[in-house]
Amino acid sequence: GENVEQHPSTLSVQEGDSAVIKCTYSDSASNYFPWYKQELGKGSQLIIDIRSNVGEKKDQRIAVTLNKTAKHFSLHITETQPEDSAVYFCAAGATDSWGKLQFGAGTQVVVTP
Amino acid sequence: NAGVTQTPKFQVLKTGQSMTLQCAQDMNHNSMYWYRQDPGMGLRLIYYSASEGTTDKGEVPNGYNVSRLNKREFSLRLESAAPSQTSVYFCASSEPPLISGAGYEQYFGPGTRLTVT
Numbered sequence: 001g002e003n004v005e006q007h008p009s010t011l012s013v014q015e016g017d018s019a020v021i022k023c024t025y026s027d028s029a030s031n032y033f034p035w036y037k038q039e040l041g042k043g044s045q046l047i048i049d050i051r052s053n054v055g056e057k058k059d060q061r062i063a064v065t066l067n068k069t070a071k072h073f074s075l076h077i078t079e080t081q082p083e084d085s086a087v088y089f090c091a092a093g094a095t096d097s098w099g100k101l102q103f104g105a106g107t108q109v110v111v112t113p
Numbered sequence: 114n115a116g117v118t119q120t121p122k123f124q125v126l127k128t129g130q131s132m133t134l135q136c137a138q139d140m141n142h143n144s145m146y147w148y149r150q151d152p153g154m155g156l157r158l159i160y161y162s163a164s165e166g167t168t169d170k171g172e173v174p175n176g177y178n179v180s181r182l183n184k185r186e187f188s189l190r191l192e193s194a195a196p197s198q199t200s201v202y203f204c205a206s207s208e209p210p211l212i213s214g215a216g217y218e219q220y221f222g223p224g225t226r227l228t229v230t
Binding site: 001006009032034036041042043044045046049089093094095096097098099100101102103104105106 | 117144146148153154155156157158161163164171172203205207208209210217218219220221222223224
């Protein structure tokens, strides 16, 4: 089955700096890679996703890159703000499926003013 | 439109007790999921239901049972709770890509924090 590894487990950044979280996956059949943000005491919410037919996707201060050959994908947050503090999860799945996702272990991001 | 709701929010059980965690979604999604979240281990899939009437084991099903009561509701039962089941439990739902032909964002409930003593 799919195995997703996520690094780092914790990330502390100064407000205004960039944050990068990296994930690797093992199953070549995976072609859908979402990122979820979990704020304290809440369920996770999708913030951005990418499919294997593109290498990069941006949405304002958030971007995701995908390297299919190396089987890794990354989340980039620029100009970080205190409200970016949360746990971020990467995941991998297949679009020809019933929607199961394999999640990474999560990255606790702390943005200090 | 409440999205995904879970009850209860908190629960403390003694070893050996049983309980059922309830989950309901109002988005008419076909697929529903139960995860547990433990520190350093992310979200691990316990069981999922691809569509009404079907359930399948996920990564960590031992000690749990599920029921897809109807399209809206998916419950998780602990028959004989153990301290190892102390965790935060999340329910989620999605419209699977096989049906939507598009993306399949999973929508999560707020979670149930369960402690087994």
